[in-house]
Amino acid sequence: MSRTKEPWVYQEIAPDDKDWGACEIQGEVDFVATMVLGVDNARRIVACVNACAGIQIEHLEEVQGEFGKAFLDAKERAVNYKQQRDELFKALKGIQDTMGFDWLLPEFDEARNAIAKVESAK
Numbered sequence: 331m332s333r334t335k336e337p338w339v340y341q342e343i344a345p346d347d348k349d350w351g352a353c354e355i356q357g358e359v360d361f362v363a364t365m366v367l368g369v370d371n372a373r374r375i376v377a378c379v380n381a382c383a384g385i386q387i388e389h390l391e392e393v394q395g396e397f398g399k400a401f402l403d404a405k406e407r408a409v410n411y412k413q414q415r416d417e418l419f420k421a422l423k424g425i426q427d428t429m430g431f432d433w434l435l436p437e438f439d440e441a442r443n444a445i446a447k448v449e450s451a452k
Contacts, residue, residue, distance in 0.1 A: 334362050336383040340372035419448050 334357030343352050343365070353372035355363040366372040382390055393401050422441060426433050433442070 333387075334358065334360060336380050338362060338376045338379045340366070340369075340376045342369060415448075419445070 336358065338355055338357050340353045340355045343354050353366045353369055354361060355366060355372055355376060363375075366375065422445060426441070426445065429438075432438075
């Protein structure tokens with residue numbers, strides 16, 4: 331049996347007993363779960379599945395315990411590094427915009443090359 335394609339979504343359904351909440355989860359084409367108890371559980375399931383889109387099941391099964399924690403820590407560091415890079419790039423561009431012709435001096439070759447590299451990657 332093949333798995334259901336992303337993106338998944340959830341929708342609250344009206345239960346007969348109003349003391350508990352229920353949701354159904356639907357994939358791109360078909361229903362995945364007809365009843366999940368609690369909106370928070372449904373949101374978590376859908377968020378996890380959509381976040382893992384494109385990752386092979388075998389790789390996901392490996393992400394457990396200490397390895398999983400290390401993987402998530404590395405991902406968090408990567409997000410922080412990207413944010414720092416973006417902030418530094420913005421600051422460097424600001425310096426470039428205020429320096430005028432002095433920016434063309436050979437001392438700034440490395441900075442100009444770094445800006446060009448980041449801009450070409452966008």
